[in-house]
Amino acid sequence: MVVGAGLAGLSAALHLRGAGVDVTLIEQQPSPGGRCPDGTVDGYRLDLGPTVLTETDQLAAVFAAVGETMTDHLTLRDIDPAYVAHFPDGSTLPMHTDVDRMHRVVADFAGERDATGYDRFVRHVQRLYDVEFPHFIDRNVDGVHSLARPALGRLVALRGLGRMDRLVGSFFHDERLRQAFSFQSLYVGVAPHRARGMFAVVSAMDLVHGVSYPMGGMHAIVEALAAVAAAHDVRLRLGETVQAIRAAAGGYEVHTDHATHRADAVVLTCEPDHAAALLAEPSPIRPARTPSPSCVLLAAGVPAGLPGAGHHHLHFGASVRGSLDDVTDGRVMRDPSFLVSVPTRTDPSLAPPGGDVLYALFPAPARHGHGAAIDWQRLRTPYRDHVLRRLERAGYPVTDLIGEHFITPADWTDRGMPWGTPFSSAHTFRQSGPFRQPNRIGPGLALAGSGTTPGVGVPMVLISGRLAAQRVLG
Template sequence: MRTVPGPTDHVVVVGAGLAGLSAALHLLGAGRRVTVLERAEHPGGRAGRLDLHTDRGTYRVDPGPTVLTMPELLDEAFAAVGEKADERLDLVPLDPAYRTHFADGSTLDVHTDAAAMEAEVRRVCGPDAAGQYRRMRRWLTDLYEAEIDRFIGANLDSPLDLLGPDLVRLAALGGFRRLGPQVARILPDERLQRIFSFQALYAGVPPHLALGAYGVIAYMDTIAGVHFPRGGMRQVGQALADAAEAAGATIHYGRTATGLERRSGRVSAVRHGATDDPAGAVERLACDAVVLTPDLPAVHRIVGRTPRRAVPLRWSPSAVVLHAGLARPRPEAAHHTISFGAAWESTFREIIDDGRLMSDPSLLVTRPTATDPGLAPDGCDLLFVLAPCPNTERGPLDWARVGPAYRDELLGVLAARNHPGLGELAGDVEISRLVTPADWAAQGLAAGTPFSAAHTFAQTGPFRPRNLVQGLANAALAGCGTTPGVGIPPVLISGRLAAQRITGSDVGTPRVRTRG
């Protein structure tokens, strides 16, 4: 593994998102002095915070990810400084992890427990499907075991680093064949196929085209389990930041990195200024090494150049998100609901190939107040409705005009499907906030997508943008644009991998256990 040469006593981490805070904790655990620069006034990055105020009180919104899996990786980060996740977070396991509704009127709850899920599959899909589910669970677990150490949790300097028994094992499992057909061979029921393959869209690729290796995301969702922190997802970033500061890190909020100073091919200082005064005074922060965690276009601006690629990066689809405060509770709705339309592969063609909105959308609806009622005023409820959509490169829509109409359309779709607790919402919405690709783009996210570079074969593993910066001997990257990729688990791992590039140490890398 290539590591940063020379002194690395003081490391500046740009960004107090989950990747940056993970890196900071692992660096602190390896004995480094750490300073973090964060442009917002709070930690968390995309897993930040949004408060919607009404006369009834405040809705505490999670504007970023709402699904938390693999909490063991949080333990790994906290353990680097001698702490435990449960000392700073109250993580609630969700059961069901998801409630899924289908166009034929059937409903299936997704359970982490194998026996409970087998019983649910037998109830909805029949006895043959129950045995097929067991096969799927074994396959996903085997995929995870083959991938976690060599392909997900390790720094890669070359495709040759992949050679070994794990590569042979992954190939034998079908990791380099297409995910959709692999799942279909095990699970003939189309409803189950969707449940165990829709996660590929998080990686920016439709299930029928994604590598089988990305079944590991379904492992994280359906076997490792889904959790929710009381107080909202914002608590994750806050807890990591508090642990970092307790271990000696200094975090400066409201500071935007604007550039780097160089000396003999090394970063000698990070230039930064007040976020709310971009034309104001610029300060310098001397350092021995730097970890850059913003989205790739922002990293390239800070570095001062964009690396050349034979083929330009392909960006993931984006999403429209509606945050809605409801004046009355909807206790029938689960914490996470997936509402599948009748269409499937055609929806991916619409948003990825055609640059159009889904004509028959599948939606993720999150009701965090199902687990923590305190996130909404008394007697109220909070909903998050996510609809995948084209990014701004594939579908340059006029979101100022399209957005309000699409909001009404999404509410109309849920009303027509009339899932328990989710029908006829419009009359109960007392406050809302719509987030579109235009808003993601305004935050500096490439192609207006919060999911960064798609996980195509040419952008996976050693072919993804590397976490070392060419021409700068002491700079590393972390975050969803680099290895291993998109999602809370990969982002937490990316912080540890960046720290290892600087320290050359295996400190804080215990094996993450599996569940079968």
């Protein structure tokens, strides 16, 4: 049995089914999706979860697990530029994944010295990827002792254990470039000046390997995987809530609000603390100490359309470090840096003719430490006004919105996400790699999802499903 029909659960189910296992997939919501839900409202298809898709080979591998070809079920489009960075001085930087083209862009933007630094940066993050992916990301690891020592030595030599901002800064002199090539650490829940250099590998994933978008929106991935799962006889039980899991002779009893099911093995894709609550006896699941920052998300249709071009836009405040310190210290950003996506630039069918889809993500404190004291119910209306003013100032007229979703950390909490963050536990040094919550929690019992290994992000949770499947098969 696989509990949870999000991306991790669908991945685990298809990898298990491909190995010849009978699989039942249980989901408490009436439709699959988890943190990648269907946000269709009044003819607008809205992304209410992840918006950045990288490492599409990992997605293709899920289809291939049952002998299917991804392109038969899903159409992906490359996004170029992957991002457009906007800086307080009014300058903009299109961030292309073609290395030669980006060299010329950087040279025009900041001079030939930084363009040469960009070339060295690309080679460095690719070397980091070549070390980290096979040895620390794409395999099951049982503690520090199971790490390959030569690979660990190479990681150290590549400055993977030093500070990420210093690593990136060694390649670029222009502060704007340092910001543009280090923001990716936020994807793993840590500010660049607090993240380890190893997380520069995320730059290889999106700024070198490329960013894609599925036609039909991110939920189209869920729809395609669920359809393939059903076609290959994975039993989907939707609208059924798991209440407890108890060891039984040779396996487990899974108690839901509908029935008691018998299973030889179970994969849980919820957050680790939720998984611990479902287990009737003490488990090796350990509570995480540090959550990732949360976010305030505005997603809506814009019937009048939006000016400009480009799919993903990064808007940096005057002091990026100050803004991120606000978030980690439990304060709302005073001078926010934020992400805006306009997916109708890539797929116009997401909106009625003439309209656009807007997705704006503003980092915010998790409901942890000082951030737990923020009264989001009181702050909701003034912060929404603040977000709209910032968007207007950045060039997104948003006076008329259709099907608006405005989601705060309090809303993420109501959706069952610990600490009010959709990004799980942060990838601090003590919560990464062999130190992250292990996915093996008992015989025939495994975790998948962003709270376990390898971590946060669409390709990571897809990998987590496969690694969990390997655990229970083993």
